[in-house]
Structure formats: C-alpha cells, structure tokens
Amino acid sequence: MKQEKDQQLIALYREAFPKVAKVIHRLGGDLSTAKDLFHDAMIIYLEKERNNTLNLHTSPSNYITGIAKILWLKKMKADTRNTSLGGLEEHLSIPEDFYPDPSSQTERLLHYLKAAGQKCIQLLQAFYYDKWSMQQIAQEFNYKTKRSATVQKYKCLEKVREQVKHSDVYEEAIA
C-alpha cells in the first residue's frame, strides 16, 4: 500500500515537475525557485487529496502547475486578477497558514520539537496531518487498544501544547 503510494508520487513528480519548470521559467524564475514552488504545490495537492477537499477538474499535474503559478504570483506580490489561469483559480485555494510565520521564535520552537520527543510528534502528525484513524495509530505505534492510543494522544498533546505555550509567552514578552 505504502509502496504503491510512493510509486504514484514518483510518477506524478516526473510528469508534473517539467510542466511547472517550464511555467516558472517563462515567468522569469530559475531552477531552484521552480523546484521550491513545485514542492510547496505538491504538498498542497497531497493535503487536499488526503482531506478529501480536492476538487479536481483537470489532471493532477495541471492542477499542481496552477498552484505553483499562484504561489509564484504571491511570491512576486503580483495582482493575480490580471493573470489568466484559465478559470482554474476558483478551484485552487491555498491554505491560509501554509507558510510558518517567520519569527525566530517559531523557528526555534519547530527546531526544538523536531529534536525532542520524537514518538509524540510522530503520533500527533499521524493523527492531525496524515489523518490516520486511532485504530490505525494503535496498530502502527504498538498500543494494545484504540483507547490507550487515544489517551496517549492527549498526553502528547499536553506535552507539546506546554512547549507551544512557553514559546508563545516568550514571544509576547519580547514583542
């Protein structure tokens, strides 16, 4: 199952990246910018697919190209109203909180969380980002029951929330 998904991702990459590269090149971007925007567009696409909010009216690679184009325009702070996306823009909304706020405090928090308490972070990511069921999480993370995995989820949330709170208070103090 996972392998199949990986294969699909690679196939999509092969097909979509050259398309995005051509568009970004035409708009004046270089290879590294094209790659960066393509990766963000892929992530947005995959999230929508997982959340069942993908409203696909075209091929996945065209959809991803459309998102990459919007990201480029946002990056350039251009007026998207005057640029034709062929009516695609109605279906291409970008999550509001897609990019982390650039404060050094946020950076530090993310860095810290990556290093600390790996298992808790993984469990929370599986539930809140990958949208696994608690049943699936219990199996993958070796909990006897769904109930004990759920309690663990709240314990992890408590732990991480404490870190976020701490970082938040600090941010206010120096703001």
Added chain:
Amino acid sequence: MRKQLHDIQLIDQYLLKEMQEDDQLLFQAKMLTSAELKENVRIQQKTYQVIRWLSRQQKKSQLESLHQSLMQEEKFAKEVNAIFK
C-alpha cells in the same frame, strides 16, 4: 483520565467540530466566562498549526531527496536542464 487531559480532550473535540450542538453551545458559553479556557483553546489551536508546519517541513525534505535522486537519471536531468538553458 486526569482533569487536564480531560480538558484537552474537550478542546480537541471542540476544535475538530466533533461536539454535539448542545455541548458546543455550552462550551462556547464557558469560553466567554473563563479566560483560562479561552487561552487554552487558542494555544491548542496553535499547537495543531505547529504540527502542520513540522509535517510540511518534513515532507519538503522528502521531496528534496526525491528530486536529487531523479536528477541522477540522465533523461530526467536532461529534460529539466534543457528548460533552463
């Protein structure tokens, strides 16, 4: 479950919109009278956001590795480099 874990569970259900309508109204009323609860809801929401950011950063580095390995393939690298020539 301990009280704090129970509170976290309630906030979780509220934020994930898994509460019955009555419970939701009650919860919202509690938020109006308790600054502490309101603050905990805000922090918990931020925690979910932080988890998303972490996940996206990880996904990005996975895609970066995939990019590097595809660029090792002569055909793919040629196709991509031709675009930026």
